[in-house]
Amino acid sequence: MPRFDRLTPETAVGASRELLGELVERHGTVGDMVATMAHSPAVLGGYLQLSRAMRRAKLDRKVSELISIAVQAQQGCGICLASHIDAARSLGIAEHEIELAHQGVSSNPAVAAFIRLGLQVYREPASITDEQIDELRALGHSDRAIADVVGVVSLNVLTGAFNLVAGLAPSGHSGQLQRPADDA
Template sequence: MTLTPGDWRIFADIHPAGPDGTLTLGIDAAVAGSYDPQPLPEDTRTARLGECTVTLDGGLVPGAAVGVSRDLLAELASRHGGGRLGDMVSTMAHSPAVLVGYPQLSRAMGRAKLDRRISERISITVQPRQGCGLCLDAHVGAARALGVDGGGIDRAREGASADPAIAGIVALALQVYGEPT
């Protein structure tokens, strides 16, 4: 494997013999050299390599997954009204260990001291940059259910808030998102 200069996150799923099932190993690797970060390409549902074209038509549904991922996805889908799962969750399904950690992270975030109306505003600010419209819609719906008005949601989409304290928290979240290290 040849990696170009930059930061890489590498995962390997290993299926050892025995009762323990799948093991996922991961490493963050910094490859030295001249690194010129580029913006992410525009979101697309079609990829081409040579003469081969692959088009993603819809999202992953729990019944299409295999093994442990099928059960975990079914659980997540039922918790979210049985609807379509977002691209992030669909991608995590390729590694059961990552998919198992996602609900644990969600539960830990639920125990956080940050008011949920603020955390939803942070999510509304970040999701357009992530490119997941389904996730953005879910967070907008959650914010509305928590009593955040339309103006607050619109300002959150712009990375702002009428409340200076919330504006500061949202600005910090954007800074961490843009430069996580």
Template structure:
């Protein structure tokens, strides 16, 4: 059961009301997470800005969804994990690769190098080595793509932690 209530443009106040009203006018509706984030205009605004910015990432979307799966498998947000698994499937990532991403790897060594890095950024970023970054470059990743991995992880930490705090689960989303 959700711990925080969903807001609407009618129940939100100030900047949150404006953000929600704009989103609803452009998209028709907003999901539970966004509607609940509206309790804090700073959190909602930050999420929207980071989400838009990561839409311009150089990291391939099929890879970034697997990075998200690996992070959410660690963080434990079922709502986020389900969303990223669905997105990976929509991008034609096969079930074996989705399962490998849950385990923090891939059959492709270049993709495995990035997916392995993501949970490490989440859990223990101080342990990242020069050799790991060199290996990513040897697999063809630019400095921008490597930096984008941090952005994907950060976005997942924000959304997953928020959903866990707010009590948003796949079950609560299905009831809404």
């Protein structure tokens, strides 16, 4: 059950009113998380800026979604997990790869290394070693892509933590891995 009310451009104040107004004008509506984030103009503005910045990341979108699935499986945000699973499916990622990411692994060694890095950034970034970074480079990953993993994890921590604190839950499904009807 939500702990905070959804705000609208009419009920929000200050910078949040402006931000929500712009978003509604451009998109027609905003989701529960954004409408609830409007309680803090700093959080809403920070989320929007980081989200926009991460769209310029050089990290492959499929890899980003697999990292996000792994992080959200650990963090426990059902809304985020469901969203990233849906995004992965829409990108054509195979169901078995989505399931592996949920477990924090991948059948592709280069992707698996990025998922491991993402989970380590999430859990204990101080434990990352020079050897791990060298391994990522040996797998062909650029320093920019390695840095982008930190951004992906940061965005997931922000959105997942916010949703959990705000008491937001997925509507329509539990955020668990669900097979499409034609796989049943």
